[in-house]
Each structure stands twice: as structure tokens, then as C-alpha cells.
Amino acid sequence: MVKISPTGTLVDEKLAVRGVTKVFTGRKADVTALDDVDLHVDSGELVCLLGASGCGKSTLLSIIGGLEVATAGEVYVDDERVVGPGADRGMVFQAYSLFPWQTVTQNIAFGLEVAGWDKARRRARVDELLGIMGLRDFADALPKELSGGMRQRVAIARALAPEPDVLLLDEPFGALDAQTKRHMQDFLLSLWQRTGTTILMVTHDIEEAIYLSQRIYVLAARPGRVAAEVHVPFGSTRGPAVKRDPRFLDLRDELGDLLG
């Protein structure tokens, strides 16, 4: 849906979440995991869903991915209602999602084979992604032969391969050590700058959210709901230097207070 942004330019709303509510029926009582959540991601935006554990942010991402069904409300991608999972919403999980019996190349090609791409196109697309991801030397390696950071790069490449409309990342760097995590954040930033992919990422890491995203939705828990929508004042060509910007530090404190 094309709409007019606050600055007067035309933007294309890629993803829209409208009134999504999720109630888990429990034995003793029903638990409202998500309560009337509204949000959107514009074309080419990188948006973070920031929240403490248990706020329902991963449940929300699963609903957007079509892996879980909302109790009420809808998700739209390019104005089409989401009724289930599909390659248009590529998803990356924290861990354990690569096929361990397949090489890096085979993993990345999985979605392309499912979509019926012919061999020549598959090979070209995989080769392109191996280049972007810096994985050329590991094309024939098995996942168990890779480091944690490289595995996540393969997972991102695999999700990107079928050219999704939106890339959904569920705490993709949550299982990595601090240094690898920083490398992967820079990597994701440059990937986004180069490809212009629309990205929605779930994280509980405040600095990660500020460093990477253009906008942040802060989710509050019990019931999970949008507590705040925060615009990040750094352009899309930012680098590690913004982490020392006073606005970065102010925003970090502000978000820290919001998360409680």
C-alpha cells in the first residue's frame, strides 16, 4: 500500500500487522500473549521488535511468518492477507535450523528447488549469495564444520535466496558470543545497505536494536503490546561510530527505562 510519509514522500507499506491478538488457552487460565498489536514495516526498512523475554515478540514474528495463527487480527504483506507460511517471508531462527546433512550450497538452494527454479538459475543465485555472504570457500562444507557466525550467515542466505518480500529474523545473533555478534551486526547492516531488503528483526538487545534499525517497536509484557514506537535518528549508512554518538546513549537509556 502506497502512502504519504510524515516527510511528504511516498512510501510503500510492505508489512502490516493489524489488531493481532494471541491467547493461549491454559489449564487454569487463558494467557493473553499479544493484545491488539498494530505495526507496519515500509519497503526497504529495517525495523526491530524490542522486548524482554516473555513479551510475545517471537510469537508475533511466528504469526507474521504464518507459523502460528492469531486469535484475532490479521497480517498483510503487500496488501495480501497472510494465512500460512511462505517463501515471501523468509525467516531466520536463533539456531538449529540448517539441514545438517546438506552442504552450504545445498542449504541455500533448498528454497529455490522448492520454488522450481531451474538448475542454471539456482546455481547463479546460490553463487551470488555465497559471494555476498563471504561463504565461497565453504560452499561444500557441512554446517557442523562451520562456526556459529557462519552458520547464521548460511541461514540468512538460505532465507534470502528465494527473494522474499520481507526477511524475518528471530534473535538471529542470540546464540553467538559477543565478538561474533558484533561482526554479524555489521554484516547485517551492510547486507541491508547493499540489498535494500525489508527486514523485521526480533531482539532483546537494546544496543543491537538501536545500532541496526530505523525504527523500534518496544513491546511490553503481560499482555504483549506495543508500548512505544521509537525512530532511530541515524541514516542507513551508519557505522560503528554511532555507538559513541550522544543520541545513541540517550536512546539506550530511554529504551532501558521503557523495558523496565
Next chain:
Amino acid sequence: MEPVAAPLAVEPTARRSPPDPAAPTRGRRPSRLLGIRSTIPATWRIALGLVGVAVVFAIWIWGAGGGSATIPTPLASWKAFTSMVSDGSFQTDLWASAQRVAIGYAISMAIGVALGIAIGSFASVEAFFEPQIGFLRYIPAPALLPLFLLLLGFDETPKIWLIVVGTVFYNVLMIADVARNVPREMLNASYTLGAGRRTILRRVILPHSLPGIIDVARINLAAAWSMLVVAELLGAKAGLAYTINLSQRFRAVDVMFALLIVFGVIGIVSDVLLRRLRWLVSPWARS
């Protein structure tokens, strides 16, 4: 004395100095061979295995009492074995028994893979089969043999079906567990890559389960041979257990011993082969 900056490199001679024997020690010294879950040197592992085998043979020889007791000596058993091989009766028995186990266990594994994967993957299939299997698996399979003989006659069919019935429930339930062990993230990733249920079953659940299925086949194969013995005891024209049973009438204990050892050897060989198969077909799951 003036404090001096610590030297960057320690003198090599200082590093080579032996520990002070007079210094007090701390901590439990690890045991060399009896540390809980600790590894032992390979030479010790092989040596202990050989000693274990030697002890068994020593007890056997002692029990045989130089051929005076009912128990035959190892040599007598070996002679019984070679004479069965030279008159061809061993080959006939082995072929008859192995054929029954192969056919029966193949049917059992085929049902086990199909039903196990379905039960482990679909809650609806699980709900449908859970009560039957939960009940049927507690019926001792040998108790069904008289019924099978009545319904299916006295030829190979009831023997094969006893092997199927005696192993299929374990195969189904254990393979269902193997299929359930496919990580949820892997299935979710497949769905969000556009895969449908058939693709996920064929290209994700089956390959992920393959090493586990081979493990199940290896573990339950012993039960198939047990069922074979029961089946052959109740009547056959040839077979390893049939000949063991027949030897009782002729007091041919040497033949019994020879064939009991053959059962053990078959077990070890099939175990090694199935481990090898797992290693070959699922290199990603090598430990």
C-alpha cells in the same frame, strides 16, 4: 632491593625445573583406569577386552572338565561346527533362518518407517494409532504363534509373521520418537522456505531420521532373532534354532554350543555392518 620490571620471557631452565616433592598437594588424584566416565588408553582397552574373552574361555574349559562333563570343550564345539559345515547342514540351517529373519524384519522395518514417521509427524495419526499400539505391544508375540499356525498353516508364513509381530511395535514406537526429534526450528525454516508437507516429509524429516532409523534397526534386530527361535522351536524343516532343538534329543551338546556361538557371531556381524551403514549414509551424523 629495588623492584625490577618482570622479565617478558621466563628462562627456559626455570620452566624445566621439576615440581618440588616436598610441596603439599591439593585435590583428588585422578584414577588411571577407574575414573568415572574418563577415557582409558587404547592399549588398555584392547588388553582388557582380550582378558575378558580369555576369562570366558577359561571358565568354559574349566566347566567342560576335559570332555568328561556334559558341557563340551571349545575344541569339541569347533569340531561339531566344522563337520556341520562340511556336510552342508550348517549352510542349509543358516540360509533357512537368515531368510526368515530377513523377510520378517524387512516387513517390520517397512511398517516401522512408514507408520513411525507418520505417528511422529502427525498428531492425528498418533491419536488414531496410540491406543491400539499401546495395547498390542503388551501381548507377548510368542503367545500368538499357535493362532498363527492355525490361521496361516505350518510353512514359512507363520514364522515370518511372528518375527514381524514380535518387532514391529518396537520399531514403530522408536522410529516415531526418532521422527519427533527433528528440531521444530528445522521444520519452521522449511515451511518459511516455501516447502509443503510432502517436501518436508521427504526432504527434511526422512533424511534427518535416517541415522536414527538405522540405530533402531540395529537395536531391535536382536528381538527378530529371538522370535525366529520361538518360531523354529515349534516346528520347521531346517534352521539354526530347529537344529539346536533337535540336538537335545541326541544329546549333541557340542552342536548346541556351536550354534549358540553362531547366533552371537551373527549378532556382532550385523551390529558392525549396521553401524558401518549408518556411518556411510549419514556422514553428517558421525560422532
